[in-house]
Amino acid sequence: MNRTLLLILCDFLLLTLLALTDWEKAMPADAPPPPPATAATPGSGSATADEDLVSVMRLSLEDERAQRDQLSQQLQATQSTLGEREQALAQTSAVLATTQSKVDTLSREYTAAAADASLTKEQLARIQRDLERRQADLERQAQAVAALEKAQAEARAKIEDLNVTVRVAEQEKQFLRVAADTLKTQVEAERQERIRVQETATQLAQGVGQLADSSTALTKEIRENRPINVNVLFNEFLANRVQTSFSATRPGLFGERSEPKDTRTIFVTDGRDTFALLHINDTPFSTLAEPNWDYNTLKAEFRKGGYVGEADRLIFLSLDPRVVVLPVSPLQRAALDVKAYPIALDPFKFTEAVLISNGGAGYGEVPFKLDPTHPTYVRMDNRLVRRLFGDFSPSRGDLVLSKTGELLGIMVNSEYCALVNNFLPSQEIRTGNDLASRPTSRQLNDLTQRLRRLPQRIQQ
Numbered sequence: 001m002n003r004t005l006l007l008i009l010c011d012f013l014l015l016t017l018l019a020l021t022d023w024e025k026a027m028p029a030d031a032p033p034p035p036p037a038t039a040a041t042p043g044s045g046s047a048t049a050d051e052d053l054v055s056v057m058r059l060s061l062e063d064e065r066a067q068r069d070q071l072s073q074q075l076q077a078t079q080s081t082l083g084e085r086e087q088a089l090a091q092t093s094a095v096l097a098t099t100q101s102k103v104d105t106l107s108r109e110y111t112a113a114a115a116d117a118s119l120t121k122e123q124l125a126r127i128q129r130d131l132e133r134r135q136a137d138l139e140r141q142a143q144a145v146a147a148l149e150k151a152q153a154e155a156r157a158k159i160e161d162l163n164v165t166v167r168v169a170e171q172e173k174q175f176l177r178v179a180a181d182t183l184k185t186q187v188e189a190e191r192q193e194r195i196r197v198q199e200t201a202t203q204l205a206q207g208v209g210q211l212a213d214s215s216t217a218l219t220k221e222i223r224e225n226r227p228i229n230v231n232v233l234f235n236e237f238l239a240n241r242v243q244t245s246f247s248a249t250r251p252g253l254f255g256e257r258s259e260p261k262d263t264r265t266i267f268v269t270d271g272r273d274t275f276a277l278l279h280i281n282d283t284p285f286s287t288l289a290e291p292n293w294d295y296n297t298l299k300a301e302f303r304k305g306g307y308v309g310e311a312d313r314l315i316f317l318s319l320d321p322r323v324v325v326l327p328v329s330p331l332q333r334a335a336l337d338v339k340a341y342p343i344a345l346d347p348f349k350f351t352e353a354v355l356i357s358n359g360g361a362g363y364g365e366v367p368f369k370l371d372p373t374h375p376t377y378v379r380m381d382n383r384l385v386r387r388l389f390g391d392f393s394p395s396r397g398d399l400v401l402s403k404t405g406e407l408l409g410i411m412v413n414s415e416y417c418a419l420v421n422n423f424l425p426s427q428e429i430r431t432g433n434d435l436a437s438r439p440t441s442r443q444l445n446d447l448t449q450r451l452r453r454l455p456q457r458i459q460q
Helices: 003-020 049-096 098-117 122-224 230-240 328-334 442-452
Strands: 244-250 257-260 259-264 267-269 274-279 297-303 308-310 313-317 323-327 340-342 352-357 362-370 377-380 386-389 400-402 407-411 415-417 425-430
Touching: 003 049, 122 328, 230 352, 230 362, 230 400, 244 274, 259 274, 259 377, 274 407, 297 323, 297 328, 308 323, 323 328, 377 407
Parallel strands: 267 340
Antiparallel strands: 244 257, 244 259, 244 297, 267 274, 274 323, 297 308, 313 323, 313 425, 352 362, 352 400, 362 377, 362 386, 377 415, 400 407, 407 415
């Protein structure tokens, strides 16, 4: 126990005992009063002054002795009482030492209270409330521990159930493996038997198969070389064309300038990827000139019916800087539910092609010739448009189909058609609202330089 606290408690108990003691009962009986002094009578003889002084001193001495005896008795009684109280105090100290372990949590409050000499009733009440609160916290913690133990027990039970389930599954897996091995043996035997039967049937049908192959190849060749009616091709084009919309912004003389574009086109494919085919005039980058602009935003969308899909980038093909494609994902193609035209493997099978103007405004058959100096282009004889439907003249952006329904290319000007036989990119601009951080002028300038390197008759 803290020594200071022990001394304070001892003083407190001593003062309490002294305050509760009835000192009147503890005092010894009053000593008999001293005999009164015998007054000198005139007949007894006269006393001298010295004798009177001695007599007075004797009386004073006797009074002092009586008082001292009385104080001595009181001291003895007080010492006896003090011994009893010290014994009681020792017993009390032993009891306090026994209960010390129960008041450890309140020792700091007692120490602080000891500095003020005593604990007030408000402090004792606060300490009691604190003790009750801590006891409640301990009970809540005990309940939480009990809940955790219960949850842990439930988790152990679940783990045990899972272990049993895993063991059962392992046994079932072994049974299935044995059954699968057995079935595999049976299947292998049946397969060998079927192979022998097929070998016999193959020998019997070999002659018939050769004849059928020849007939199939002949049928395919006839179909590939048989032209499709132009009206059928145009109706098919109308059913499969898709609305393509662009929105772009760039700096202008009086603030930001918006450049929207809308056109109708078709999807083309090389057997692996699908693209929407466009002329650069159908995009916001309609003019390739130096210097070119740095655009701020670019957005491209496909629309058909109620579906709207976005393209993530704009690709300028290496075959001509004016030919542009937009990638189409398989999900977008399925949602739009349109045909993708394959590129023509043999574009010179026929001397005429079907030209469709302005996304379906008109169509007709146009003769074309190969340009030996530039084999990636064909020259369309726009003076000999036959069976023309609609009032139009061939111009840039018109689509050109072969008479078997494949894509030949796209008109880069009013006379030349660029043959689209691949989708190799030259430049690529990703759509989004952050084009300001990805300057486009450098890419467009490169396209401009490539265009100027072409012959003048193809540039126009």
